[in-house]
Amino acid sequence: MDIKVLGPGCAKCEKTEKIIKEAVAESGVAASVEKVTDVMEIAGYGVFGTPAVVVDGDVKCVGKIPKKADVLGWIQ
Amino acid sequence: MSETISMTPSGQTVNDTIESEEPSLIDWRDMWKPLAWIVGGFLLFFFLPVDSGRFTGAVIESLALAKWYAQEHVLLCLVPAFFIAGGVGVFVSQGSVMKYLGAGASKVLSYGVASVSGSVLAVCSCTVLPLFAGIWKRGAGLGPAIAFLYSGPAINVLAIILTARILGPDIGAARAVGAVVFSVVIGLFMHLMFRREEEAKAASAMYMPTPEVERPLWQTTLLFVAMVGLLVSATWGKPAQAGGFWSAVFAVKWLLAGGFALLLGVLMVRWMHVKLYKLVLAGVAVLVPALVVPQYPLIAFSVGLIAFTTLLTTTRGETESWFTASWDFAKQIMPLLLAGVLVAGLLLGRPGSEGLIPSGWISSLVGGNSLWANLFASVVGAFMYFATLTEVPILQGLIGAGMGKGPALALLLAGPALSLPNMLVIRSVLGTKKTVAFVALVVVMATISGLIFGGLVTR
Numbered sequence: 001m002d003i004k005v006l007g008p009g010c011a012k013c014e015k016t017e018k019i020i021k022e023a024v025a026e027s028g029v030a031a032s033v034e035k036v037t038d039v040m041e042i043a044g045y046g047v048f049g050t051p052a053v054v055v056d057g058d059v060k061c062v063g064k065i066p067k068k069a070d071v072l073g074w075i076q
Numbered sequence: 077m078s079e080t081i082s083m084t085p086s087g088q089t090v091n092d093t094i095e096s097e098e099p100s101l102i103d104w105r106d107m108w109k110p111l112a113w114i115v116g117g118f119l120l121f122f123f124l125p126v127d128s129g130r131f132t133g134a135v136i137e138s139l140a141l142a143k144w145y146a147q148e149h150v151l152l153c154l155v156p157a158f159f160i161a162g163g164v165g166v167f168v169s170q171g172s173v174m175k176y177l178g179a180g181a182s183k184v185l186s187y188g189v190a191s192v193s194g195s196v197l198a199v200c201s202c203t204v205l206p207l208f209a210g211i212w213k214r215g216a217g218l219g220p221a222i223a224f225l226y227s228g229p230a231i232n233v234l235a236i237i238l239t240a241r242i243l244g245p246d247i248g249a250a251r252a253v254g255a256v257v258f259s260v261v262i263g264l265f266m267h268l269m270f271r272r273e274e275e276a277k278a279a280s281a282m283y284m285p286t287p288e289v290e291r292p293l294w295q296t297t298l299l300f301v302a303m304v305g306l307l308v309s310a311t312w313g314k315p316a317q318a319g320g321f322w323s324a325v326f327a328v329k330w331l332l333a334g335g336f337a338l339l340l341g342v343l344m345v346r347w348m349h350v351k352l353y354k355l356v357l358a359g360v361a362v363l364v365p366a367l368v369v370p371q372y373p374l375i376a377f378s379v380g381l382i383a384f385t386t387l388l389t390t391t392r393g394e395t396e397s398w399f400t401a402s403w404d405f406a407k408q409i410m411p412l413l414l415a416g417v418l419v420a421g422l423l424l425g426r427p428g429s430e431g432l433i434p435s436g437w438i439s440s441l442v443g444g445n446s447l448w449a450n451l452f453a454s455v456v457g458a459f460m461y462f463a464t465l466t467e468v469p470i471l472q473g474l475i476g477a478g479m480g481k482g483p484a485l486a487l488l489l490a491g492p493a494l495s496l497p498n499m500l501v502i503r504s505v506l507g508t509k510k511t512v513a514f515v516a517l518v519v520v521m522a523t524i525s526g527l528i529f530g531g532l533v534t535r
Contacts, residue, residue, distance in 0.1 A: 042210075046214050
């Protein structure tokens with residue numbers, strides 16, 4: 001599974017990345033977590049607002065820090 | 077190794093061998109940073125000019141300015157403004173604004189929305205650039221994207237409130253209006269200049285942020301009316317001459333503030349699941365100091381802020397998001413603002429007195445309203461980095477030291493939207509040519525509007 005956290009590097013984006021990594025570790029799912037900080041690449045996903053989370057090419061959440069329970073739902 | 081030792085007659089050579097072959101225990105890569113701080117601090121204090129009257133005066137000025145901010149602006153203005161900005165982030169549906177900046181939006185409408193939506197969308201500086209890139213590549217195109225990029229940092233709620241409060245309502249209003257007009261003009265210019273280069277838009281799905289709670293527009297509006305009304309009436313200044321509307325409002329400002337606070341409380345009970353008994357308790361807690369020590373309204377106001385925070389944090393749901401968003405602003409901005417006030421006080425002093433920099437220099441560079449003064453202020457503002465809101469105390473110092481109002485506005489219009497680090501980031505998105513055009517447009521427009529505003533004010 002391929003998870004991308006989109007965000008230029010503000011506090012909220014870092015928090016999102018932390019939550020995702022915790023959720024991945026908790027679920028035991030084999031997944032790569034990548035942080036995307038390049039602004040044009042973020043725009044390339046059609047995402048208006050950061051932080052955003054993309055799981056296997058699907059945009060799951062835009063403009064807010066996701067809850068861990070939601071993240072577990074996306075990756076399981 | 078042992079062979080080397082046995083072959084050398086003297087201990088000197090053994091040490092030489094070890095020195096060259098074994099890694100040192102001292103790791104300079106970890107050490108140089110703290111060491112530089114220590115040496116820097118030492119040199120600073122070694123040469124600290126405590127005997128110089130100008131220096132000690134500037135230190136006192138800096139502390140006095142910080143005290144004035146703490147007494148006059150933190151409780152009544154800054155803390156309520158944080159709650160308003162946090163509320164904007166939580167209650168205003170960004171998706172509903174963004175649909176006017178999408179690919180299918182009408183051109184005229186998209187410029188208008190882009191120029192004012194910075195106050196709503198750009199409350200967090202880290203969202204500006206992705207939004208800008210999104211509007212450019214996926215949405216309404218270069219013009220509206222540039223309009224948004226320019227107006228965003230200039231007209232966010234906190235900046236306008238603090239500018240109007242400290243530098244005066246005329247500059248506050250000129251900043252807001254100037255930023256909106258500018259952003260449309262600069263966006264249109266950029267669109268015309270680079271019309272040929274605009275590539276076809278990638279037609280694909282767009283993902284907008286979803287609001288936590290959908291609320292009818294009139295409800296959101298009423299919430300902000302209550303909050304802004306509370307802020308405005310609490311900070312209502314004593315008018316210069318008695319009589320008339322302004323002093324009539326001043327006489328009842330605490331009654332008005334209490335009324336708006338009551339309205340806000342009732343709205344929170346109706347729409348945000350705040351328990352009625354908690355609101356009644358909060359009301360009693362505020363009324364006690366308001367009636368017992370009415371000569372110190374700050375006590376009742378502080379109790380009110382604490383009670384309000386308690387209502388937010390003890391209710392589950394969006395009130396928690398509201399509190400968290402406000403807290404994020406406060407945590408991010410307060411340290412920067414304190415540092416900005418201290419540095420501005422040290423260098424420039426309070427209005428009417430001097431800091432380290434002689435007032436004569438300031439007034440000779442940016443005094444009056446000449447073309448040169450306005451241009452200088454615009455260029456300095458464009459390249460200098462202002463941490464969020466610190467442009468306000470710095471400008472206050474500069475105006476106190478003799479800066480004209482026109483150059484002050486020029487600096488405000490060119491300053492927060494641009495800085496050298498920010499230009500480099502914009503360049504990575506737009507490319508060199510468009511970035512240079514953008515910066516040049518901002519500097520020229522800021523100079524012109526400084527000239528116009530300075531002419532209007534001094535007349």
